[in-house]
Amino acid sequence: MAMTVEELARERIPIPPVFDTVEEERQHRKERLAAGFRLFSKFGFDEGVAGHITARDPEDPELFWVNPFAVHFGAISASDLICVNTLGEVVHGDRAVNRAAFAIHSQVHGARPDVVAAAHSHSIYGKSWSTLGRTLDPITQDVCAFYQEHGLFDDYTGVVVDTEEGKRIAAALGAYKAVILRNHGLLTVGHTVDEAVWWFITMERSCQAQLLAEAAGTPVCIDKEMAKLTATQVGSHYGGWLSFQPLYERIVREQPDLLD
Numbered sequence: 001m002a003m004t005v006e007e008l009a010r011e012r013i014p015i016p017p018v019f020d021t022v023e024e025e026r027q028h029r030k031e032r033l034a035a036g037f038r039l040f041s042k043f044g045f046d047e048g049v050a051g052h053i054t055a056r057d058p059e060d061p062e063l064f065w066v067n068p069f070a071v072h073f074g075a076i077s078a079s080d081l082i083c084v085n086t087l088g089e090v091v092h093g094d095r096a097v098n099r100a101a102f103a104i105h106s107q108v109h110g111a112r113p114d115v116v117a118a119a120h121s122h123s124i125y126g127k128s129w130s131t132l133g134r135t136l137d138p139i140t141q142d143v144c145a146f147y148q149e150h151g152l153f154d155d156y157t158g159v160v161v162d163t164e165e166g167k168r169i170a171a172a173l174g175a176y177k178a179v180i181l182r183n184h185g186l187l188t189v190g191h192t193v194d195e196a197v198w199w200f201i202t203m204e205r206s207c208q209a210q211l212l213a214e215a216a217g218t219p220v221c222i223d224k225e226m227a228k229l230t231a232t233q234v235g236s237h238y239g240g241w242l243s244f245q246p247l248y249e250r251i252v253r254e255q256p257d258l259l260d
Contacts, residue, residue: 014245016192016238025058029116030065030078032193034258037067038251039197040121041074045204051121052101055193056109062086064109066102068095077260086110099161107166108173108189115189117196126186129207133182136206138227139219143206145199145235147227150178177235178203194248195240202243 008015019025036053040046049070057063065081067073082093088102108118129136133154138147153172160166169187173179177199178188186203190196213219222230233239252259 014242016241019058022059027078029055029058029193030081031259032197032248033065033067033081033117034076034078035248035251036119036193036197037073037076038255038258039201039247041072042251043123043201043204045121045123045200046073047122049098050100052098052105053117053119053193053197054101054105054109055117056115057083061109061113063091064105066097066105068093069098069101071095077258079260100159103160103163103166104169104187105166107163107170108187111167111170112173112175112189114191115196116191117193118187118189119196119200120181120185120187121200122185123200123204125208125211126180126204127184129211130180130182130184130186135180136203136210137219138222138224138230139213140206140209140222141230141234142202143209144222144227144230144233145239146178146203146206147231147235149176149231149235150180150203151176153179153181153184156181156183177240190240191237192241194244195237198240198244198247201247 033053033055052066054064054066063083063085065083067076068080068082071080082090082095082097084097084102085091088097090097105118109115135150135152136143136146138144151172151174153169180186186200188196188199188203190199
């Protein structure tokens, strides 16, 4: 049974923050975004100018914050982030936006009002797994977070620069927390930046685990009913948020300038 907020607090287990002002919430989201980029860099998810994580603005939900184009993930601080409107125009910041980031994320945010953040990069195991044109199997406890909770965009038409292609990706995502983009990579979403980033990290590792397992032999799948149960235990919005907290604390200790 899930614990209440009061029980979590009593046990000194972290709980998502509540904000007094929209400015505080915006800064919080930007700091989480910056931490997400630093972690993506640390884990080797960067690939040239590819990849983006976005967060919906808490005051104007039609705007979203994103990394500036052609700035290395490992160099991004909260103050470097730019804010983009529904036309792809930069309304806060002085750098350019990645056209693919706008084409994909604008449509994901538009189709999913519940989504605060979305993450995508060309990580090595995610893009390797994507070439198989398959969803992940329930072969480990961790991957059960995605059991019946991820889709497949079973097409590839080049670099995504058209919002119509972004709409097709959003349709493949549907109500899921993640989608595999064939011959491209992974995309995850969440009700917080923390959650979206964590789903990406653990999905990338799940792709790695299945590639390794299939290279060694034939993995044994967890049975359907147990996979469903495990999904409720490891795949909740709160569970995704919570799993990110140790990583956030670690990267801020190591790279405190990301908060600048």
